[in-house]
Amino acid sequence: MHAIVKNYVELKTVESDPIIIVGTGPVGIRMADELLKKDPVLNIVMYGNEPWEPYNRVGLTSFLAGDVCFDDIKNPVKAKEITHLVQHHNCAIVRIDRVNKKVTDTLGNQQSYSSLVLAIGSSAHIPNIIGVNLKHVYTLRDLKDVDHLFARRMRSRRTIVIGGGLLGLEAARAMQKYNTEVVIVEHGDRLMSRQLDEDLSMKLRENIIALGIKVRLRTGVSKIVGNTAGNNIITNGVTGVELTNGKLIDCDTVILATGIVPNKKLAQDAGLVAARGIRVNDSLKTSDENIYAIGECCEHRGEIFGLVAPGFEQAAITAQLILGNTAAYHGSTNASKLKVFGLEVYSAGEAGDDADSISNQIISYESHDTNVMHRLVIRHRRLVGAMGIGEWAEFERIKEAIKSKRRVWPWQLSEFKRTGAIWTHKVDMQVSSWPANALVCNCKGVSRGELTACVNSGAKTLACIQEKTGASTVCGSCQPLVTSLLGENTQLSAQIGATLLASLSVITAIVIAVYSFSSPISPVDSVQKFQFDALWTDFIYRQISGYSLAGVTFFGVLLLMIRKRFNVKKMGNMSCWRITHVSLSLGALIILIFHTGLNVGSNLNFLLFLFFIMVSGVGVLSSLINAYEHKILPYRVKQWRTYINRVHILTSWPLPVLLGFHITSAYYF
Numbered sequence: 001m002h003a004i005v006k007n008y009v010e011l012k013t014v015e016s017d018p019i020i021i022v023g024t025g026p027v028g029i030r031m032a033d034e035l036l037k038k039d040p041v042l043n044i045v046m047y048g049n050e051p052w053e054p055y056n057r058v059g060l061t062s063f064l065a066g067d068v069c070f071d072d073i074k075n076p077v078k079a080k081e082i083t084h085l086v087q088h089h090n091c092a093i094v095r096i097d098r099v100n101k102k103v104t105d106t107l108g109n110q111q112s113y114s115s116l117v118l119a120i121g122s123s124a125h126i127p128n129i130i131g132v133n134l135k136h137v138y139t140l141r142d143l144k145d146v147d148h149l150f151a152r153r154m155r156s157r158r159t160i161v162i163g164g165g166l167l168g169l170e171a172a173r174a175m176q177k178y179n180t181e182v183v184i185v186e187h188g189d190r191l192m193s194r195q196l197d198e199d200l201s202m203k204l205r206e207n208i209i210a211l212g213i214k215v216r217l218r219t220g221v222s223k224i225v226g227n228t229a230g231n232n233i234i235t236n237g238v239t240g241v242e243l244t245n246g247k248l249i250d251c252d253t254v255i256l257a258t259g260i261v262p263n264k265k266l267a268q269d270a271g272l273v274a275a276r277g278i279r280v281n282d283s284l285k286t287s288d289e290n291i292y293a294i295g296e297c298c299e300h301r302g303e304i305f306g307l308v309a310p311g312f313e314q315a316a317i318t319a320q321l322i323l324g325n326t327a328a329y330h331g332s333t334n335a336s337k338l339k340v341f342g343l344e345v346y347s348a349g350e351a352g353d354d355a356d357s358i359s360n361q362i363i364s365y366e367s368h369d370t371n372v373m374h375r376l377v378i379r380h381r382r383l384v385g386a387m388g389i390g391e392w393a394e395f396e397r398i399k400e401a402i403k404s405k406r407r408v409w410p411w412q413l414s415e416f417k418r419t420g421a422i423w424t425h426k427v428d429m430q431v432s433s434w435p436a437n438a439l440v441c442n443c444k445g446v447s448r449g450e451l452t453a454c455v456n457s458g459a460k461t462l463a464c465i466q467e468k469t470g471a472s473t474v475c476g477s478c479q480p481l482v483t484s485l486l487g488e489n490t491q492l493s494a495q496i497g498a499t500l501l502a503s504l505s506v507i508t509a510i511v512i513a514v515y516s517f518s519s520p521i522s523p524v525d526s527v528q529k530f531q532f533d534a535l536w537t538d539f540i541y542r543q544i545s546g547y548s549l550a551g552v553t554f555f556g557v558l559l560l561m562i563r564k565r566f567n568v569k570k571m572g573n574m575s576c577w578r579i580t581h582v583s584l585s586l587g588a589l590i591i592l593i594f595h596t597g598l599n600v601g602s603n604l605n606f607l608l609f610l611f612f613i614m615v616s617g618v619g620v621l622s623s624l625i626n627a628y629e630h631k632i633l634p635y636r637v638k639q640w641r642t643y644i645n646r647v648h649i650l651t652s653w654p655l656p657v658l659l660g661f662h663i664t665s666a667y668y669f
Helices: 026-038 057-065 143-153 166-178 198-210 265-269 308-322 395-403 410-419 448-456 462-469 479-488 498-517 539-565 574-596 603-627 634-652 654-668
Strands: 019-022 044-047 085-088 093-097 102-105 110-112 115-118 122-124 137-139 158-162 181-186 214-217 221-228 234-243 248-250 253-256 260-262 278-280 291-293 298-300 335-340 343-349 361-366 373-379 382-389 439-441
Touching: 019 026, 026 044, 026 308, 057 143, 057 166, 093 265, 115 308, 137 143, 143 166, 143 253, 158 166, 158 248, 166 181, 166 253, 166 335, 198 214, 198 343, 198 373, 198 382, 234 253, 278 291, 291 308, 335 395, 343 395, 361 410, 373 410, 382 395, 395 439, 439 448, 439 479, 448 462, 448 479, 462 479, 498 574, 498 603, 539 574, 574 603, 603 634, 603 654, 634 654
Parallel strands: 019 044, 019 115, 044 085, 115 291, 137 253, 158 181, 158 253, 181 214, 278 298
Antiparallel strands: 093 102, 102 110, 122 260, 221 234, 234 248, 335 343, 343 382, 361 373, 373 382
């Protein structure tokens, strides 16, 4: 089935005190990989307490279910050249001598170290239940447990899984493989309570029940019943479980999926500070300067991360620090993207039970035609959590927003309720649309703004960005995000007549400023037959300028509307139409001067003037963006155009009404 090894042969005699890694799980192996990636000839000694080749325990349930074979979950050190690495398996460390910087293994052998990394993981939590030691009661934590369950699942008729968390659900799916009847018993009011709220959990429960798995909620197991002989010698093992509500369920197998307990005894025996886990600082150092702890065994700022991704981040940062580089660990966002019984399940930040707070606001989206239900957790207008079922394209950006506790605006929440998306355009979900101060590389503290500046300064490859900023050189988890910036930041080319468009826009802005801040033109005191102020005082002249103004304005707006509505190449380049539109707008403003003599009027006339100036001002801003779009990031151009168009429409709609009142009053009075 899978290889058992007593020990790995030393590849080369270690001459100097090596770096010792205790633990050959995914995090311990990643630790070795990170060190060897930086220095291939580094002296490293690894110790593991299991007899198997290193494997990825995250894939154990898939292995048990038969979805993958052992080769698929093998997890060897991936360094290309292993010259100074020694691996000991089935050889646990039982003592740490901090004074002499030595460790002692189960065989009594001692090994000195320069730095010691504890990646000793966690163990299954065994609840205080009567009969928990009976035969055919299992945990699902390591390959030994899987071996026992492999032998058991074909003979089991009914299996009880205690615990409705992720591990319990995966265990239930795996045990159902050979038509075994499976019952999940969860003492809480819902499944996956740490990741999902009541409605989401109910949707998941419906899917599970549809697959033939029974679910018992709001009840626990008070006793595991079994057959025993005298002197407490177990004969037949489990025969059933007694629930806290008094009901008895017959079964022949019980699986405990009731959580994990960090392995900390080795550290405590050595005098290291430990609480729930082995305490570490932002350098992932324990209370001993030369000893680090990473993964599920460590406690950072009072928090223990039960997922593998934070352990990988910690391993990469620890490797940097051991080799004398600068790095710091500031915690990880508890985020998971899982496939549970065919459903995609998402959770990040404050979710499930953590989201149930009086200070939190839950914003919901539910699709009526698909199994898509998403939730946002908002506190003081900031995003602090998210959870959901069904495909979620924005999840990566949401994770960043949660980590940074970014503000979410009311219109974004309204959009989310309606469409399930915070960011309305696909381009807004790209890394280039993240705020400039958003951290893309948490390990090195490199922001999106710094990366964009690096790309704009000439960096064209990932290697170049890594050299200049250090981004994605630690854990590598942000590498896809960094790489995506290379394509997203491609600048647009300058449009035809960009300089002319910009010049006309600036001139128009000057005219608007003159009109807005100048006093009315005083009457001309002259003996000439024609007085200049007659243009805005004589009724005939005012009619001519007024209708000219209305005609030019209407014609300018109509032209652009036609070109935008019927986007046909034979109608000419859009840049030329924009220049024509701005030219007509400038002409309209000049005519307005002759129509009013810079007198803004009062009441309705003043409102008409105000909205006309506002529309013109917004138009100038839009034209400047179009003129300089080749110097702005594409997503910004799209984003700003969207906002400006909305303001343009908002300020334009009162104009026809006010103009109608203006013309009516002019003829009436």
